[in-house]
Amino acid sequence: MRKSWWKILAVVLISLVIIAGLLAPVPVLPILHESIRNVFFHVPMWTAMLVLYFISVIYSIKYLNTGKQEYDFMAVEAVNTGITFCFMGLATGMLWANITWGDPWPNDPKLNGSAIATLMYLAYLVLRNALEEEQKRAKISAVYNIFSFPIMIVLLYILPKLTDSLHPGSGGNSTFGTLDMNNQLRPIFYTAVIGWILIGAWMLSLRYRMRLIESKQNEIN
Amino acid sequence: MKLISFLKFITLDMKKLSLSIALVLMSTLNIFAQSDIDMATGLRSSGKIYVVVLVMLVLFLGVASYLFILDRKITKLEKKQDQK
Numbered sequence: 001m002r003k004s005w006w007k008i009l010a011v012v013l014i015s016l017v018i019i020a021g022l023l024a025p026v027p028v029l030p031i032l033h034e035s036i037r038n039v040f041f042h043v044p045m046w047t048a049m050l051v052l053y054f055i056s057v058i059y060s061i062k063y064l065n066t067g068k069q070e071y072d073f074m075a076v077e078a079v080n081t082g083i084t085f086c087f088m089g090l091a092t093g094m095l096w097a098n099i100t101w102g103d104p105w106p107n108d109p110k111l112n113g114s115a116i117a118t119l120m121y122l123a124y125l126v127l128r129n130a131l132e133e134e135q136k137r138a139k140i141s142a143v144y145n146i147f148s149f150p151i152m153i154v155l156l157y158i159l160p161k162l163t164d165s166l167h168p169g170s171g172g173n174s175t176f177g178t179l180d181m182n183n184q185l186r187p188i189f190y191t192a193v194i195g196w197i198l199i200g201a202w203m204l205s206l207r208y209r210m211r212l213i214e215s216k217q218n219e220i221n
Numbered sequence: 222m223k224l225i226s227f228l229k230f231i232t233l234d235m236k237k238l239s240l241s242i243a244l245v246l247m248s249t250l251n252i253f254a255q256s257d258i259d260m261a262t263g264l265r266s267s268g269k270i271y272v273v274v275l276v277m278l279v280l281f282l283g284v285a286s287y288l289f290i291l292d293r294k295i296t297k298l299e300k301k302q303d304q305k
Contacts, residue, residue: 007292011285015278022274202288209295216302 007202013195017041020188027184031100038096040188044196045089046156051197052082052204053121057149060142070212072138075145076128077207079121081200086118101166110167113155120148 021040029036056078063071093111094104105111124144131137160167 004292007289011282014281014285018277018281019274022270022277199288202292206288206291206295209299213295213298213302220305 006198010195010198010202013191014199017188017192017195021192024188025184035096035100036185038092039185040192042089042092042096043189044192045085045092047193048196048200049082049085049089052078052085052200053149053152055201055204056082057146060145063138063142064146067135069134069138069215072142073211073215074204074208075142076125077211078204079124079145081204081207083118083121083125084203085196085200086114086121090114090118106166108160108166109163110156110160113159117152117155120152124148 017040021037026034026036056075059071059074059078062068063075097106097111098104101108124141127144128137128141131140
């Protein structure tokens with residue numbers, strides 16, 4: 001059990017969130033009803049994705065600075081794990097939107113932004129597979145990755161706030177700081193966010209270590 | 222060897238096993254028969270949400286233990302590779 005305390009912490013945090021998120025009292029609001037509890041489960045997917053993509057950018061920059069192959073591995077695996085969380089976020093969001101907004105995909109700017117961002121990161125993975133030569137692949141995809149991160153931020157967090165969106169914090173809607181995130185929700189929400197970020201980091205570390213073993217195996221053979 | 226001992230265990234304990242199965246069946250039948258008796262434990266109260274909470278916990282802990290096992294396997298592989 002070397003250095004695995006944070007993995008146990010992650011499991012404990014999410015377990016607490018599952019218990020408290022379903023049983024703790026929440027504000028009684030029209031339209032939302034009990035589905036307000038989704039904020040403990042749906043939103044952390046996106047924060048985990050954001051952190052993973054950010055890790056990916058850091059390692060892409062590190063790769064360009066040093067040219068070490070391990071950094072490139074970390075960048076790819078961070079995007080791979082982040083995309084998993086992104087799809088889970090999309091799926092849970094569509095389920096909830098179908099009931100609450102009456103349509104799994106109402107043409108909300110945040111939804112369309114997330115679709116474009118997802119395609120962008122899928123394109124990153126396709127781009128990697130399209131390039132044969134290892135160094136060229138790592139360099140080009142690192143540059144692509146660094147550019148796609150700010151575009152993803154703009155698409156997900158800035159453009160929807162400038163227009164009318166159904167998501168909180170957009171147009172006339174209030175943001176987390178004021179009305180819809182009250183002190184009943186806050187502690188559980190932050191626990192969920194930290195827990196899922198840790199789980200994401202754990203999955204990333206597993207994938208990264210597998211990559212390293214794989215590449216060493218290829219060197220030997 | 223393990224398999225043989227296991228088989229022995231099964232054949233020897235067949236009688237006990239069938240008896241216990243019968244007992245379990247009877248007791249469940251009993252519960253169905255006495256459904257008017259309120260067994261209000263915590264899990265059955267307030268819309269039975271606690272059952273869902275438990276199910277989700279079990280699911281999540283299952284996934285987490287899967288991750289832990291993967292982690293251990295990868296550590297083993299790393300150690301093996303370092304020895305080479």
